[in-house]
Structures are given as structure tokens and as C-alpha cells.
Amino acid sequence: MERTFVMVKPDGVQRNLVGEVIRRFESKGFTLVGLKLMSVSRELAEQHYDVHRERPFFAGLVEFITSSPVVATVWEGEGVVASARKIIGATNPLTAELGTIRGDYGVSIGRNLIHGSDAIETAQREISLWFKDEELVSWKPSLTSWLY
Ligand code: RTP
Ligand code: MG
Numbered sequence: 001m002e003r004t005f006v007m008v009k010p011d012g013v014q015r016n017l018v019g020e021v022i023r024r025f026e027s028k029g030f031t032l033v034g035l036k037l038m039s040v041s042r043e044l045a046e047q048h049y050d051v052h053r054e055r056p057f058f059a060g061l062v063e064f065i066t067s068s069p070v071v072a073t074v075w076e077g078e079g080v081v082a083s084a085r086k087i088i089g090a091t092n093p094l095t096a097e098l099g100t101i102r103g104d105y106g107v108s109i110g111r112n113l114i115h116g117s118d119a120i121e122t123a124q125r126e127i128s129l130w131f132k133d134e135e136l137v138s139w140k141p142s143l144t145s146w147l148y
Helices: 010-014 018-028 041-050 058-065 078-089 101-103 120-130
Strands: 003-008 033-037 070-076 114-116
Touching: 003 010, 003 018, 003 078, 003 120, 010 018, 010 058, 010 070, 018 033, 018 070, 018 078, 018 101, 041 058, 041 120, 058 070, 078 101, 078 114
Parallel strands: none
Antiparallel strands: 003 070, 003 114, 033 070
16 A cells, blocks of 8 residues: 655644644545654754755755654555645745645645645655654554445
């Protein structure tokens, strides 16, 4: 089954939106298979955002992600990678649709509350970057037969 990496960024944790984020993914029908509150090292932040290393916002982004705790999660379900991006909304919260997390709660591109992997291969890379195998739990929710 497909998996994706979703992180509540420091602003989302500080604004008490952890429960709201988890609620939206649970309510959609995805299964939580990994969850931890953590401080992010500079090394991990730089690896995570490696594709943006040459961009002008890179240093500020790393500074921000390491500034306060994040909540790292892994979600499982059919089509979860693309669906998570829809639930999260466009990168800039001011143009993100209402009904998405960024559209409903954010106002600034540098404080857009949440991260979600942008493709299946990226998800695999990010899950192994943020979680050890033994931190992920495979389980079958009893509601599954009503979802699929
Ligand atoms: P993310 O990786 O955090 O889920 O966000 P995303 O895919 O929607 O956007 P991406 O292009 O990967 O950018 C990563 C994060 O960098 C910050 N950013 N700032 N012009 C700017 O100041 C700027 N552009 C991007 C955002 O916080 C974005 O989430
Ligand atoms: Mg991205």
C-alpha cells in the first residue's frame, strides 16, 4: 500500500494545529503508520530540502524548520501521495483553495504550516530519511473494508 510523509512544521505546532492536521488525514480514510514530535537537526533539514539548496530561500527555510519542534508522520492508503498534496493545498497559502489546510489556516509562503511529499519516489526517500524501519507500524484498521 502507498505511503507518504507529512510533517507539521514549527508554525503548525506552535499554532496548535497538530490535532487538526491529524483529524483531516484520519477523516479522509488514511491510516497513520508513523508519528513523532521532534526537534530537527540542521543536517536533517538540509537533507530534507536538498533539492532547494541553491534557492535564495534555502537558508531561511532550514533556519525555520530547525527553530522549534515539528510533528513527523507517515500515512498509508491508496493514492495517498497525491491526495495528501490536495488536502494540504498550494505552496502559497494565499492562493491555496479554501478547504485545504494551507488555504484555511495560512497567510504566508514561508509559514505554510505543513509539508507533504510531492511524488511516490520522494515519499520513499523522505520516509527513510525521517523514520527508522522499527518506528513504522503496519496495521489494518477494522474500518478498511468500508473504505475499499
Ligand atoms: P513543502 O516541500 O514544504 O511541502 O512545500 P511545497 O512542496 O508546496 O513547496 P516547495 O516548492 O517544495 O518549497 C518548499 C518550501 O520552501 C518555502 N518556500 N519559500 N519564495 C519563497 O519564499 C519560498 N518558496 C518556497 C515554502 O515554505 C515551501 O513550503
Ligand atoms: Mg516540496
